[in-house]
Amino acid sequence: MTKTEDKALKDKAPLGKVIVITSGKGGVGKTTSAAAISAALAKRGHKTVVIDFDVGLRNLDMIMGCERRVVFDFINVIQGEARLKQALIKDKRLDTLSILPTSQTRDKDALTQDGVEKVLNELKEEFDYIVCDSPAGIERGAQLAMYFADEAVVVTNPEVSSVRDSDRVLGLLSSKTKRAETGGDEVKAQVLLTRHDQRRIDAGEMMTIEDVLEILAVPLLGVIPESPAVLRASNVGTPVVLDEPSAASRAYEDAVARLLGEEVEMRIGNEKRPGLFGRIFGRSA
């Protein structure tokens, strides 16, 4: 590398923003969303890495379609058995996207706060966005995944137990994170409503978006419809936004545009809902 190239790179320091994808409840779509959001960010040219914090389950690399390329993992790096560069897997479709897989065999206790911080700090030197796929629950693994976050995407299904767990997680985000403990700006939290099914809402089997937002009282990042496209994409190891266009992929693209601060009208399924959420739950909040 020549000196001038070197300087040009240094001038454009990476953003280094840490975003946790969390929920409390399991099976609501965290990993699906972490994969889709990181791929959509990378597609827009942002250097992005997605980290699997769900030690022992290892779903992320399957959804990203790189499970056969895993040699070293996040835990190896934390325990000093491999260098970060060796564990990072470059996505074959997008050269702006990397995956840091987790271990399927190690114990959850292998994650330490110091270890996580060191890895994140090293990633911040290189990436604009560091997306953390949290395990379910509110125990250690989930708390470590959120601890260093700048922003949080709280994945919620429109049903009572999911909403209640999300509320619990919002409480932890405002008390058990580095930002909360050091009195800095709060972790910016937004809710991503997934597996939205208008028919089941109309039938009274699921909560309405309004009810969910009234309880959680944070801005709405997006509404992802229940869609067979999600299952199909995950079966072939493709983040849904890199698969054929579908209502779900469009909804994730819109959510990522909002994550980046763009104003995008809220679309529910294929219909537009002009202004409604904008008015009631102002995104400026």
Added chain:
Amino acid sequence: MAQPDASFFAALDEKLSSAPNLLIGAPIVLDFERVPELADRDLLREVIGAIRAKGLLLFGVQNVTAQQRELAEAFGLIPLQIGRDAPLDKQRASAPQQSADAPSPEIKDPPRAPANRIINRPVRSGQMIVAENGDLTIVGSVASGAEVVAAGNIHIYGTLRGRAMAGARGDTSARIFCHRLEAELLAIAGLFQTSEKIGAEFRSHSVQIHLEDEKLCIERFE
């Protein structure tokens, strides 16, 4: 370290199996009347953990000694005087006694303003907010699974879906005000009502709650 008595848990299990649906999720108060000597922190922690692990919502204690009261409060449990078993005048009778024991210096001090608390954010599930010596005002909603407790009044400018306990130190004149009532539990000075007992006509309304003749009264603001 003292071990909790296995027979205690056996008895608890039996009680639970006799009325499982009745007790799970019901608010539970631990009565210390027959164990005035129990003051072992680790033992108490274990008992509390075991009761909660069975899905019971332990929130208060009654008939505690001063030492037990301190321990219970350290575990976030609220000392209560409940119902007819512990009539309010028994409590009052003990008050002068205390001041006779130790002529309190507070009498000479100018009266202190109560330490009111204002919380400018929603109270989330799993959180507990306490105003130990005054009123508590929440600007926002109180989620299902959250708890707000005050020695004085509680004001909620939002929806109350969780639990609210006013007059937690025995003040029977304390009130609860909320913009919208969907509560799991309401209590004033230890007298409580759970959601199934709260009349449907008060649900989703703006209300105030106070005590009248040892009964919780709910009034709608029209």
